[in-house]
Amino acid sequence: MATAAFGLMMLLIGHSVVLTSATKYVVGNRTGGWTFGASCNWPSNPGKHFKANDTLVFKYSAGHHNVVRVTKAGYRNCTAAEGARVYSSGNDQIKLVKGKNYFICTYPNHCTFGVRLSVTAI
Numbered sequence: 001m002a003t004a005a006f007g008l009m010m011l012l013i014g015h016s017v018v019l020t021s022a023t024k025y026v027v028g029n030r031t032g033g034w035t036f037g038a039s040c041n042w043p044s045n046p047g048k049h050f051k052a053n054d055t056l057v058f059k060y061s062a063g064h065h066n067v068v069r070v071t072k073a074g075y076r077n078c079t080a081a082e083g084a085r086v087y088s089s090g091n092d093q094i095k096l097v098k099g100k101n102y103f104i105c106t107y108p109n110h111c112t113f114g115v116r117l118s119v120t121a122i
């Protein structure tokens with residue numbers, strides 16, 4: 001019984017280590033969330049070292065923006081692949097993958113005017 005409790009405790013400790021090793025970042029925290037100019041001052045301000053499995057939280061008024069993960073070309077050209085998943089809740093949590101991660105808003109002209117983001121996760 002004591003062994004089982006100890007095992008459970010170690011399991012819980014192991015889980016909490018896994019949980020705390022991933023970080024959540026609210027996009028554009030200094031500029032009002034996921035909106036025009038969201039990428040200004042973010043994520044380049046100090047203290048951010050993104051890792052794979054970290055979560056980006058995109059906050060905005062639902063119906064005013066959306067979030068779509070795109071390729072580098074999609075980021076540059078402000079185009080999303082056909083059938084790409086569209087996040088639109090206004091509080092979208094998206095996990096980073098290792099390497100470059102690109103996101104845009106697909107509302108007309110929004111990406112062109114800065115509602116786009118690229119971050120690199122190690």
Ligand SMILES: [Cu+2]
Nearest residue numbers: 065105107110
């Ligand atoms: Cu938008």
